[in-house]
Amino acid sequence: YIKQRKRHTQRQVLLFVSIFSLSSVFGQVTYSVPEEMTKGSLVGNIAQDLGLDVKRLKAGKARIYTEDNTEYIELDKDRGALLVKERIDREALCGQTTPCALHFQITLEEPIEFYIVTVEINDINDNAPSFKKDEMKFRISESAVIGAKFVLERAMDLDVGVNGLQSYSLKPTDNFNLKLQNQQDGSKKVEMVLQKQLDRETQEHLSLTLTATDGGDPQLSGTMRVEISVLDANDNAPVFTQELYKVTIVETAPKGTILNTVSAVDADEGSSGKVSYSITNTLDDVPVMFKIDEDSGVVSLTGNLDYEKSQHYEIHVQASDDGGLTDSCKIIVEVTDTNDNYPSINIMSKTNSISENSRPGTVVTIFNVQDPDSGENGKVTCHIEEHMPFLMKTTSKKFFSLVTDSELDREAASQYNITVTCSDEGVPSLSSSVTLTLQISDVNDNAPVFERSSYEAYIVENNTPGLSIFTVRARDADWNQNARVSYILEDSSVGVPVSSYVSVSADSGVIHAVRSFDYEQIKDFQFRVKAQDGGSPPLSSNVTVKILIQDQNDNPPQVLYPVQTGGSLVAEMVPRSADVGYLVTKVVAVDVDSGQNAWLSYKLQKATDRALFEVGLQNGEIRTIRQVTDKDAVKQRLTVIVEDNGHFPEVLSEFTDFTQDKEYNDNLTFYLVLALAVVSFLFITCLVVIISVKIYRWRQSRILYHSNLPVIPYYPPRYSDTLGTGTLQHVYNYEVCRTTDSRKSDCKFGRAGSQNVLIMDPSSTGTMQRIQSEKTFIFSTTDSDTHD
Template identity: 45%
Template sequence: MAKAKALWVYARRTVLCCVVLTVCGAAAAGQIRYSIPEEMQKGSFVGNIAQDLGLEAKALSERGVRVISRGRTQYFALNVKSGHLITAERLDREQLCGRAEKCLLNCEVIADDVMKVFRIEVEIADINDHAPNFQAQAMELKISELTAVGTRISLPEAHDPDVGVNSVQSYGLSSNEHFSLDMQSGPGGVKYPELVLETALDRETRAVHQLTLTASDRGDPAKSATAQIRVLVVDANDNAPRFAQPVYKASVLENVPRGSTVVSISAIDPDEGSNSEVSYAFTRISAQGSQVFSLHPGTGEITLVGDLDYEETAAYEMEVEAKDIDDLSARAKVLVTVLDVNDNVPRIEITSLFSPVPEDSAPGTAIALLHVRDGDTGLNGEVSCSIPDHVPFRLQKSVDNYYSLVTARDLDREQVADYNVTVTARDRGAPPLWSATTIAVQVSDVNDNAPAFSQAAYSVWVSENNARGASVFCARAADADWGDNARVTYWLAEGELQGAPLSSWLSVQAESGAVHALRALDYEQVREIRFAVEARDGSFVSFEFY
């Protein structure tokens, strides 16, 4: 309970401080940064996205604001009711970032209505949730009674997954008249303890010495671990092995097969006989590294026993020890750099799509938002996107690896009603890898065509003494639009004949355009009737005269 309370207080203090630092100019810069401690429970508060982006929390859902994490795991989620960014699971800094100095997780906030992307960077701060730990709680050392005063003997290093002051900071040794403890810094600044012989040993006086080694961090509260050291005093081995170089470096392609030799280490012991025989072992290697590399104890060859993956781990750091028969030893560091091979195909993700698009959309209208990613680096990870030239669209680069598909020129549904736009992503590797995806874009109709008759005027002959309601003619107009925009209705234009309205002589059926005589016609009274028919759709009118 006390630990949970302390975590909550620390989280609150950290987040409040971070908000003050990141709000100013965050939206303009397109990036917001927060900092939270590790081990916070799922659903814990990270930051106020709505406030920091200048949005109203109640409008987030309507505006299509959402959070996307690039990767296999979604670490954060957005509470659209409160506008808060929250954790989607418990975050373990050591699991996420190992011993990296800074642990940063990235996600993106996408606002669909404005098609804008904001980058969110969350720093996971270390807490002292691990105690130092010795790989073995008991060990045995053999030291010759002829060993010179001042001789240094490497002691086991304690490991603590935490970083900074929360990691191992100091070592202590139980009181003893013959030995003292001294700290040494290895390659890369790694500290390890050494046992220093202060006074000469005499096996006949005392053959065994019991020592206690303590490793402590400086967290709040501080944590420690102990290891028991049993020193056996033996005869005559007065030289320790020496490595040919303090640091061994090797570079290897990520597709090198198992069984390949990565690097060979070598130490020399100037003693003779069995006292000069040296054996090799790892003294510090990550759990992942131990699954990939094997060190031959006799030859010092480090070989591959697992698969390398640059995208998973780009470098390995190990520490090796050369020890002779009396446990006199020397240490060296091994750095293995993994070289990238173009083994990842670019991937295209359609993040947002707005279809159908009205045919009267102006050039530059956004239709889709795409995200392109390639797990490789360098030229192998540089991706370019393209679409065919014949389509009326173009790709526009957005933030990072985002592209917008926009209209490049005017659209006309009556000519082309739908498009299948193929987007191709290609990297610059040798040979290059590529992938493609197709975006279906439909063009919606706009009422931009007026009804049209086949000719401007028609002449129709009708016999006199016709029956009332007899069909005289059928006026038909065509409209190039679609749906309701192409639905045509017909009307008889106003006019008079012999002092009476035309509507008392003729009628036009609104849906079919059929013209009917409402009375019997008499050639001796009326020899010609001129009238106009209007054809109308939702917006336009066309006229036909007789």
């Protein structure tokens, strides 16, 4: 045994290297080792035989892939060697199948490569021939003729080749010798042949030894006792009508299916002619799969057939009579295949993420597809969904690869759920599918894009510094850091650096005013903003932004004529002979604002005699509206107000405190609710009192009516109306003026509105007043020498 094991330890290596159609290296290595090697024994140096560097095995994450997930061989990456991982029993692995081999693949990543490795397992003589029974018993009539045959049980040896069963011997050989017949399957039919007439009176019982020997070194053997009881007078053995029966059955046949009926005839009569049937198979699974009715010879199915496990069976049937005479026949059962197995998809190597700039033809996943059916039922094709940038390629009979078929764009699709479907060609076809999730990693191939080609924004003058004007936005179709946009103010100038006018938030794109703008100084300006992503290298784009300043009514009208000089009122002469429409003078004023804020109107606010003069609303001309009479006062004082058409800027409201007004409104509401409640209460009380009085008087009148007393009506005295006749006036008129020093040219601004009032008063002293009410500005000039 030791010599044979050493002889089988010598391995043979066959290496065939070919180039894979998908730029992956494909190689095939074959090793030959004996079974029962100890754990850790060397199978072969795979790195040397494949021409690989040991560092490549580590860097490529080399691993062993097997179809049934059973690993008898392991890979030592440090040595680049294949070692025995588990004890290999050839008989348990392959049974009687020869040659016996382990098939597995070695896969590497980055780039993806795989190699096919075959390890042939050589048999050693580790199993002796054995019989299922320790003894066989025969009852043979003494009348048995010379040459009568008795079938003996065959021995089974799990080894194959020369280590398998080779010969039989039967001892002693006084009455019987051994006859071996070769069968179609290569086995031997063992028969014991009577060569000398039996004599029950001389020897009633015979004990023989059947020995089975293999051809191994050392030679192993097994024995079985054959016990023979000699009977009287049964001189006819059963004879089968056929020596061989053939049956075909599909693998999906249910239990209980009848395969065939065997028949044997015995010429004897009585109990010596009664035949019984039995199956004589021993170590195989025939007794589990089939049974025979011992009386009728009907053979039926008792187990589940599987074509992929066994394609044919041999059933050995024995016919025996009560005298111990026997005959045998054989039933050959052929199992036909049905398409009852789905393709099995095994992922050998896969990539979870791939860059969007990967070239077409990049390998994503390698599959191994198995279908144990035969013929067309086992032919498999694989495909994926249409309209996807991937392609399935067949690399060999059982191997498929998923590769990129066109350019990828993460912005169009950042993830693919790829369903791979493998179908066989059976009828009906069976298929299996597996879904792969593939992430597309981003590269910085998209520049930020603004929402508009240009921006235009408005801001009202006198704004607060730091005020947010508006927001520019740019979007980047990339992902993560490549899509992170920053905003930068381009270095440009509008007389002064643009950064002194506005600033831009780098993260949000919000543009703020750095200073307060004055429409009268600058009406608009423009600049450029750059949007830049966070990629490497960064990509950017620019946009033009135009800011337009809007005017506010922040300048009051200025009176140009009459010219205010010397602090005196303006005096004009009007002859008493002046006709109606006589032009006394013209007030000329300007406003530096624009638009409606600069539209001026003239109004006569005060006059000694309003029926004598009028002011043109648009032109400021002061004319008479009737003739001057002797009754008119010698001095006429006119006050003309000049107003623009705008509103005071919102900024003036900053100087107004509304807290007191709000508290006043809240208190007023409270008092109104309280007054309403009191009035309602008084009304309801009065109503109840009146109703009570009415009811009381009605009841009194009813009492008087039913009594016999005279009725004396009572009339209460009438009360005169004492309501007060005096009432306060409903309207009170007040005029409030504030004056400034006439030597100063500044104006006092009120809370809202802007009005300039020209007061002509000959009776006043030479002073110039500027009067401001809530919505009016008043200035006065006087001259004691002239009047109108």
